[in-house]
Amino acid sequence: MNRYFIEVGYKGAAFSGFQVQENAHTVQAEVDRALSTLFRAKVESTGSSRTDAGVNARQNFLHFDTDLPLHPQFLYKINAILPADVVLNQIYSVPAEAHSRFDAVGRSYEYTLYTHKDPFMQDRGYFFPYNLNMDALQEAAEIIKSYEDFTTFSKRNTQVHTYICKIEESLWRREGERIVYNVTANRFLRGMVRGLVGTMLRVGRGKLTMAQFRTAIESKDCTNADFAVPGHGLFLMKVHYPEGLLTPYPF
Known part of the structure; x- marks a missing residue:
């Protein structure tokens, strides 16, 4: 069984949060759905950081296990399945015992205020x-x-x-x-x-x-x-891992 970390970004406005919840629209549920569709087998991921409803992320991580080979156009195909407000930026090969949540050594957040009315900042500040x-x-x-x-x-x-x-x-x-x-x-x-x-x-x-x-x-x-x-002013900017843990998958 191979373990992979995937790096995602998302706009949180339409979601009830990041983590899978019963009867709720979440980022992780969309990622799991896209992975399961591509692999044609049920995939359940583990997330690195929970974010609340409306909260955005420039970078968040999940990990999942599979014995199935990765399609050469994995990133393109996954992003074609994911909704427009979620993007999968990269996939990494990691050791079998690596854990996206417990191996994180730090996280960086950014909260944005804007002082004059700006329709382009709505849901982002x-x-x-x-x-x-x-x-x-x-x-x-x-x-x-x-x-x-x-x-x-x-x-x-x-x-x-x-x-x-x-x-x-x-x-x-x-x-x-x-x-x-x-x-x-x-x-x-x-x-x-x-x-x-x-x-x-x-x-x-x-x-x-x-x-x-x-x-x-x-x-x-x-x-x-x-x-x-409000949550929509908050961005998870970066999840920090020990140097050398993440190796981009060599497509």
């Missing part, structure tokens, strides 16, 4: 026409890096055993009429990036002091975080 103190946002983003316990920024009904995360990058930047938050960590909790963004926006608007922001983090109480920012 959060329209936020309010004044923001960029210095305060940047200070809050830097403060986040000094913490490891992110219980405050985890939604309830999660199945994790620890709320410890190591934040490697946390920063805001302005790009014309776009304001973008970038964050990279070894792992993320359910709703964590949206909780961070929503709570920092309260700091940027002067509704929360820096001391209150620290108190919210240290409270380990999710009712002190703001998760209200």
Whole structure:
């Protein structure tokens, strides 16, 4: 049995999330359907990262096993089967024990705000026409890096055993009429990036002091975080793996 990692990107607007769910339209279900159609046999993949309804991904991964040979035009044929809002960018040969979720060593997300009405940004950013103190946002983003316990920024009904995360990058930047938050960590909790963004926006608007922001983090109480920012402003940008794990399949 051969194991393969596949790299996908998708626009999340039409989906109820990434992971297969009963009676729901999901990205993983579409990928499994396309693989099963091409191989003419049932294929069930395993995803690397769950994303919520509306959330987009520049890069996400799944893995699957098969003894069947890969068609020389595998990428072309799979993309012809997949809907227009999902793309399979690459397939990789990996060791039989490799796991798309558990072998990931980090993930990078980006959250985009746009400050002036723009129909071309709809479903790809959060329209936020309010004044923001960029210095305060940047200070809050830097403060986040000094913490490891992110219980405050985890939604309830999660199945994790620890709320410890190591934040490697946390920063805001302005790009014309776009304001973008970038964050990279070894792992993320359910709703964590949206909780961070929503709570920092309260700091940027002067509704929360820096001391209150620290108190919210240290409270380990999710009712002190703001998760209200919409999913469509969020992009999973990159899933990080150990160097040398991924070998593009030699068609």
